[in-house]
Amino acid sequence: MATWLDEQWKSGDPAIDAEHQKLHQMISSMSAVIRNDPGLGLAIEAVDVLTERIRIHFRMEEGLAARLNAAAAEQLKLDHQRLLRLLTPLYDALRRGSAEQAKLLLSDFLSQLDAHDREMDIPLFQK
Numbered sequence: 663m664a665t666w667l668d669e670q671w672k673s674g675d676p677a678i679d680a681e682h683q684k685l686h687q688m689i690s691s692m693s694a695v696i697r698n699d700p701g702l703g704l705a706i707e708a709v710d711v712l713t714e715r716i717r718i719h720f721r722m723e724e725g726l727a728a729r730l731n732a733a734a735a736e737q738l739k740l741d742h743q744r745l746l747r748l749l750t751p752l753y754d755a756l757r758r759g760s761a762e763q764a765k766l767l768l769s770d771f772l773s774q775l776d777a778h779d780r781e782m783d784i785p786l787f788q789k
């Protein structure tokens with residue numbers, strides 16, 4: 663989660679780094695809503711908002727990657743799809759009212775996104 667806030671993980675492209683910082687600020691606030699929803703249905707709305715924001719981010723990266731390296735762009739896209747699929751069980755857990763399960767699924771998603779950032783985004787977009 664903190665990958666892009668850490669100096670050593672900057673890609674060196676100011677636009678990419680700024681976009682990731684904004685994305686992760688948004689992820690932090692939506693995660694707080696998901697973890698602290700007192701049962702008002704806010705968590706479900708937060709997952710919807712989060713999913714849309716992440717989709718926009720992934721589309722932007724895929725467009726950029728396609729111009730840099732076609733093979734790597736294909737791998738990037740597959741990993742983005744895999745990450746998006748992790749949000750479905752989170753959404754389902756919230757719909758069922760399984761708040762504890764949802765928190766576990768959220769932490770798993772966040773650590774997998776973090777690994778994606780370090781292993782795919784940064785090497786690909788590094789300047």
Ligand SMILES: [Fe+2]
Nearest residue numbers: 682719723783
């Ligand atoms: Fe990214």
Ligand SMILES: [Fe+2]
Nearest residue numbers: 723778782783
């Ligand atoms: Fe990415």
